[in-house]
Every structure is written in structure tokens, then in C-alpha cells.
Amino acid sequence: MAKLRPKAESQGEGPDGGYGWVLVGALFVSTSLVFGLMRSLGIFFVEFVQYFDESAQAISWISSTGLAAQQFFSPLGAALCNAYDTRWVVMTGGCLAALGLILASQATCLVHLYLTMGVISGLGWGLVFTPMVATVMANFTRRRTLALGLAFSSIGLSSFAFNPLFQLLVELYTWRGALLILGGLSLNIVPCGALIGPQRRSKAPAKVVSESGVSCASFLQRASSYLELPLLFERPYITYTLAISLLNVGYFVPYFHLVAHSRQVGFSEYQAAFVMSAAGATDILGRIASGWFSDLGHFRLIHLLSVWTTLAGVFIMLLPVSSLSGSYAALMVISLLYGFCSGALTSLVFAVVPMIVGVERMMGALGLLQLIESGAGLLGAPLSGLLKDITGDYTASFMVAGGFVVLGTLTMVTLPHYFSRKDPPPPKSLSPEDPDKAAELKQMHSSPSDMNDLTGEVTNNRLPEDTYS
Amino acid sequence: MENDQYNLKRVFSIVNEEDLGSYTCEFGSKAKIDFVLAAPQIGEVRDKPIVSYVGDFAVITCKMEETKPEPRTWYWYKANGTDKEQIIAAEEPLRYEIKNEERNTKLVVSSLVEADGGLYFCGAVYAISTSMSNVELKVISIHEPLKPFVAIVIEVIVLVAIILLYEKSQSKKNNTAAENGTTEQTNTLTQGESNGPGESSSMRQRKV
Numbered sequence: 156m157a158k159l160r161p162k163a164e165s166q167g168e169g170p171d172g173g174y175g176w177v178l179v180g181a182l183f184v185s186t187s188l189v190f191g192l193m194r195s196l197g198i199f200f201v202e203f204v205q206y207f208d209e210s211a212q213a214i215s216w217i218s219s220t221g222l223a224a225q226q227f228f229s230p231l232g233a234a235l236c237n238a239y240d241t242r243w244v245v246m247t248g249g250c251l252a253a254l255g256l257i258l259a260s261q262a263t264c265l266v267h268l269y270l271t272m273g274v275i276s277g278l279g280w281g282l283v284f285t286p287m288v289a290t291v292m293a294n295f296t297r298r299r300t301l302a303l304g305l306a307f308s309s310i311g312l313s314s315f316a317f318n319p320l321f322q323l324l325v326e327l328y329t330w331r332g333a334l335l336i337l338g339g340l341s342l343n344i345v346p347c348g349a350l351i352g353p354q355r356r357s358k359a360p361a362k363v364v365s366e367s368g369v370s371c372a373s374f375l376q377r378a379s380s381y382l383e384l385p386l387l388f389e390r391p392y393i394t395y396t397l398a399i400s401l402l403n404v405g406y407f408v409p410y411f412h413l414v415a416h417s418r419q420v421g422f423s424e425y426q427a428a429f430v431m432s433a434a435g436a437t438d439i440l441g442r443i444a445s446g447w448f449s450d451l452g453h454f455r456l457i458h459l460l461s462v463w464t465t466l467a468g469v470f471i472m473l474l475p476v477s478s479l480s481g482s483y484a485a486l487m488v489i490s491l492l493y494g495f496c497s498g499a500l501t502s503l504v505f506a507v508v509p510m511i512v513g514v515e516r517m518m519g520a521l522g523l524l525q526l527i528e529s530g531a532g533l534l535g536a537p538l539s540g541l542l543k544d545i546t547g548d549y550t551a552s553f554m555v556a557g558g559f560v561v562l563g564t565l566t567m568v569t570l571p572h573y574f575s576r577k578d579p580p581p582p583k584s585l586s587p588e589d590p591d592k593a594a595e596l597k598q599m600h601s602s603p604s605d606m607n608d609l610t611g612e613v614t615n616n617r618l619p620e621d622t623y624s
Numbered sequence: 625m626e627n628d629q630y631n632l633k634r635v636f637s638i639v640n641e642e643d644l645g646s647y648t649c650e651f652g653s654k655a656k657i658d659f660v661l662a663a664p665q666i667g668e669v670r671d672k673p674i675v676s677y678v679g680d681f682a683v684i685t686c687k688m689e690e691t692k693p694e695p696r697t698w699y700w701y702k703a704n705g706t707d708k709e710q711i712i713a714a715e716e717p718l719r720y721e722i723k724n725e726e727r728n729t730k731l732v733v734s735s736l737v738e739a740d741g742g743l744y745f746c747g748a749v750y751a752i753s754t755s756m757s758n759v760e761l762k763v764i765s766i767h768e769p770l771k772p773f774v775a776i777v778i779e780v781i782v783l784v785a786i787i788l789l790y791e792k793s794q795s796k797k798n799n800t801a802a803e804n805g806t807t808e809q810t811n812t813l814t815q816g817e818s819n820g821p822g823e824s825s826s827m828r829q830r831k832v
Contacts, residue, residue, distance in 0.1 A: 327768075328764070329675045331769070332677075332764075339776035339777055342776065345780055346783035346787055349784050
């Protein structure tokens with residue numbers, strides 16, 4: 156069996172296979188049911204304000220709690236996938252998300268909504284998103300960024316579809332019935348998880364079973380290895396996480412304030428809303444285009460990411476400048492460019508992670524990244540609001556936001572091997588006891604530019620076995 | 625006559641509701657203007673019905689804009705056939721509650737039953753008359769949203785069953801093939817096939 160292994164690998168039964176695209180579809184659906192759904196909850200808030208007689212700010216805490224819970228529980232989801240089967244974690248997450256919404260439909264006070272729509276659904280979403288992203292990324296090498304870009308385009312597309320759909324549901328069934336039906340829709344995450352198929356995590360405690368009993372220390376040690384806590388002590392990972400957190404501070408500011416800024420400069424409600432929609436459309440385009448372009452392999456992913464983040468930061472800073480002249484066309488152009496760049500960088504943010512920590516530790520790395528960057532995201536909106544209150548308009552907010560984004564890029568530049576032409580070799584996270592596995596990992600870690608060199612060799616061996624992929 | 629324009633003025637004394645209505649000023653056959661005298665009308669009218677569930681409560685609101693004068697008080701009416709019946713909250717405090725602030729009013733109907741559905745009128749009372757606006761209340765049973773919900777749950781269960789069963793049949797096929805397998809190569813390849821859709825190859829473990 157051993158001598159046949161290398162041949163099997165070069166026959167392309169590994170990454171980029173046909174089934175990988177099925178998983179991309181599953182990620183598409185589940186991402187839309189997590190983030191697309193979260194973005195369209197605004198429809199319900201008007202109803203909640205009236206029914207519960209509460210302020211808009213109190214109601215907006217519902218979605219803040221949900222998003223915070225999703226990000227907070229991401230490392231937990233990652234750790235559970237390292238310990239157990241990914242598919243069951245995702246399926247459980249789907250059930251929890253649905254349960255939260257179904258219980259929310261019976262809410263009699265605001266606190267119920269925080270606990271159900273916020274905590275329970277947020278926990279479910281946390282168990283779904285990171286594991287599914289990591290699974291898709293593990294199934295692709297050459298087309299990883301394109302796969303992610305296609306899947307993440309679902310966020311923009313689904314919020315286009317969900318807004319009118321939710322409006323209709325609320326009109327027909329009021330918010331209670333609509334939430335109940337949303338719970339049902341969220342259950343569709345479960346078949347997405349089922350598509351992952353059975354897995355054996357390499358971190359499964361096959362070795363640990365021999366230990367006598369479960370002691371606190373051994374549990375903590377295993378938990379820390381599942382959560383990939385040692386990553387927090389590695390300079391490349393910390394640098395990257397810091398860079399993405401800085402990016403997060405400024406990234407969301409236009410989403411919160413662009414409409415208000417447009418109105419303040421003097422444009423009508425309709426014009427301001429149209430600017431946002433247009434930016435949303437180019438966002439979708441940017442995700443897919445960047446994914447496709449990155450996988451062509453002409454440049455290193457980290458370099459492309461730096462370009463997009465710099466451009467996004469610059470355009471954020473240009474937003475208030477463009478409206479200074481009072482020209483709607485200028486504002487529209489800058490917003491379109493901003494939308495494209497911000498979409499383009501989202502595809503890459505996740506794809507760079509395995510380049511830094513290796514595919515083995517990707518799951519936990521993504522979880523921790525989500526948790527840490529969420530803290531930064533929470534800072535961004537209040538900070539920009541504060542700046543607006545102090546200075547009177549949004550110029551300072553956008554300037555500072557753009558500044559944070561560019562600062563994130565500068566932080567990325569300090570990554571080791573940043574200026575080299577090729578990606579650095581993958582970090583040695585496994586002991587070399589399994590030479591076949593090491594060879595396999597080498598193939599997984601190869602960047603798209605490396606793969607082009609191997610293509611000739613791969614296709615020659617692949618032809619008769621094409622039917623298997 | 626001033627500046628080549630005729631200015632005509634007439635003072636009417638509007639005492640009670642009958643004096644309101646449509647007035648016309650005619651200047652021979654050359655000019656004619658209509659005036660409508662009325663109490664301030666309620667501008668923001670909700671055209672979509674308010675929906676609520678049997679057993680739940682519903683809140684119906686009416687507002688008078690800032691630009692128009694404040695009404696003295698608000699009254700609520702429920703349509704009864706072609707007639708309007710005034711709702712007096714004091715008579716049925718468990719079912720109706722009316723909260724009046726100067727410019728807006730809220731009618732809370734609790735413990736809804738199907739018969740509570742229909743047209744409700746809010747009246748802004750002024751000394752001269754009352755201006756009305758109506759809102760429709762629809763009461764639906766809890767079974768309404770349950771139908772699409774159950775349909776979706778069934779769809780999810782069916783999908784999951786299909787996926788799991790398909791996977792089981794694939795692995796059974798591969799197991800029997802493995803038993804009958806003649807060459808080691810076929811063995812590896814079929815094992816690879818059953819692993820392909822299921823496992824991410826980076827995490828592939830050698831199944832002994």
C-alpha cells in the first residue's frame with residue numbers, strides 16, 4: 156500500500172476535487188443563513204420597538220449579542236471539531252440556531268430575545284461558520300480563494316433576497332410567525348453539515364485514551380491543543396491577528412455611517428440608500444473577482460491582501476473628501492470602489508491563515524482569529540460615533556477608520572518573509588513520523604504559484620482516473 | 625379694485641359642525657374657486673392591516689402631526705356592520721386599554737379572539753368636529769405560520785435522510801468491493817473514492 160500512496164496523491168483525489176464544489180455550495184447556503192440572516196434582522200426591529208415599547212438602542216443589542224456570541228463561540232466550535240466529528244458539530248450548530256429563533260417567536264419580553272436570538276442562536280452560528288469555512292479550505296488548494304469568494308458572495312446576495320422575504324413574512328404572520336419560519340429555514344444548515352461526511356480528526360485522542368482516567372490537567376492540556384492556544388505565542392500568527400483586528404476597527408464604519416453621512420451632506424434618503432446598495436453589489440463582485448484572480452497564482456496571497464486593504468483604507472478616507480464637492484457622482488464612484496475592495500479583501504483574509512499556521516492548525520486558528528477580531532470590531536462603531544459627536548460630521552470618523560485599515564496593512568508588512576517572492580515553507584507542526592503524510596501536507600501547503608509547476612506532472616497521471624474526482 | 629386685481633372677501637362664522645364643508649366663490653362666469661373647511665385630518669394613515677394572534681394582544685396607534693393643532697381628546701370606535709360603536713375602555717378594562725397623549729393615542733386590545741378582527745376608527749376630537757382615520761386589525765390563529773414551518777422541517781429531514789442514506793450505500797458498496805477486490809490498487813482507489821466525498825484529505829487517517 157505504501158508504494159501506491161504517492162501515485163494516488165498525484166492522481167488528484169485530494170484537494171480541488173469535484174466534491175469540494177458541493178461543499179462550497181453547502182458553505183454558500185449556511186453562510187447566507189448565518190450572516191445574510193443577521194444582516195436582514197433590521198426588518199424585525201421596527202416590529203419589536205412597537206410591540207415591546209422599547210428604544211431602538213435596546214432593540215439593536217439583540218443583533219449585537221448575536222454577532223458577539225457567534226464570534227465568541229468560534230474557538231469553541233473549532234475546538235469541538237478538533238475533538239470530534241466536524242459534521243455533528245455543524246449539525247448541532249444548525250439545530251441550536253434554529254432553536255434560538257423558534258424560542259424567540261414565543262418571547263414575552265426583551266430579555267427573552269437577548270437570550271434566544273442573541274445567545275442561543277449566536278452559539279449555534281459560532282458552531283457552524285468557522286468549521287464550515289475550515290472544511291472548505293481544507294478541500295481546496297489551487298482554487299481555495301475562489302471557493303471562498305464564491306461562498307462569501309452569498310452574504311450580499313442573500314441579504315438582497317432576505318430583506319423583501321422577511322418583510323413579506325412579517326406582514327403575513329407578524330414577527331412571531333416570521334421568526335418561527337426563520338427557525339425552520341435555519342434548520343437547512345443541518346443538511347449542509349451532513350454533506351461534510353464522516354471524518355477522523357488527526358487530533359482525535361487516539362493516543363490519550365491510554366491515559367488512566369481523565370484528570371483536570373490532561374483535560375486542560377487537550378482543550379488547549381484543540382483550541383490551538385499555543386498559536387497565541389507564535390509571532391507570525393499574533394502579527395496577522397493584530398493586523399486583521401486593526402482592519403476590523405475601520406472596516407465596518409462605512410456600513411454603519413455611509414447612509415447617515417450621505418444624508419448629512421445633503422443627498423436624499425433614496426440617493427443615500429442607493430449608494431449603499433451599489434456598494435453592496437460591487438462587494439459581491441469583488442469577492443468573486445478577487446477569489447478568481449488570487450488563484451491564478453501570479454502573486455502571493457499576502458501581497459494581494461495588502462493591496463486590497465490599502466486601497467480599501469484609502470477609499471474609506473476619500474469618502475468624506477469626495478462628498479465635499481457635493482457631487483453625487485464622486486461619492487458614488489468612491490463607494491463603488493470601496494465596495495469592490497472591501498469584498499476583495501474578505502475572500503483573502505481567511506485564505507492567508509493556512510499560509511501562516513499550516514493546514515493542520517487552520518481550524519483552531521480561524522476560531523481564535525474570529526474571537527480576537529470581534530473585540531476590535533466592537534470598538535469601531537462606538538469610536539466613530541463618538542468622533543462624529545465631537546466633531547459634528549463624519550469626516551474624522553472615516554479618516555480614522557481608513558487610518559486603522561492602512562495601519563493593519565502596515566502591520567501585515569512586518570510578517571516574516573513578507574518580501575520574498577514565494578511563500579515560506581509550511582511550519583513544522585507535525586513530527587515527521589509519517590513520510591507519506593508529510594508529502595501529502597506538502598501538496599496541501601503549496602500555493603497556487605507552486606501548483607503551476609506541478610500541473611504538468613499531475614495531469615499526466617490523472618487522465619485515466621478522471622472519473623473518480 | 626387695486627393693482628388691476630379684484631380682491632373679494634367675505635367673513636363666515638363657523639359655529640358648529642354643519643357649517644363645515646365645501647364653499648365656492650364665483651366671480652361671474654370668469655373665476656370659480658372651491659374651499660373645503662374641515663377639522664385637521666390625520667395625515668399618517670397605516671394602509672396595511674395590523675396582524676396578531678388569537679390570545680395575544682395588539683396595539684393600534686393614531687398620530688396627529690406636529691404641524692397641525694392638538695385634538696382635545698381621542699375616541700376609539702369599532703366597526704359593527706355599517707355602524708361604528710364607541711369603545712369605552714372602562715367597561716371592559718381587561719380587554720381594552722386606551723392610552724392618550726396629546727398628539728397620539730394607543731388602543732391595546734388584549735386576549736384577542738377572531739371576532740376582534742375588523743376595522744377600528746380613531747377619532748381626533750376638536751371643538752368643531754371629530755376627524756377619523758381607520759386601521760384594520762386581522763386576527764389569525766397560531767396554525768397559520770405552522771403550516772410553512774412544518775413543511776420546511778419535513779424538507780430538512782428528508783434532505784438529511786437522503787444524504788445519510790446515500791453515504792451509507794456508498795460505503796457498503798465499497799466494503800463489498802474491498803472484500804472482493806483483486807488488486808491492491810483497486811483497493812486503494814476505492815478506499816480513496818469513499819473517502820473522497822467524505823474526508824478532507826489533509827486529515828486523512830490510514831484506516832487499518
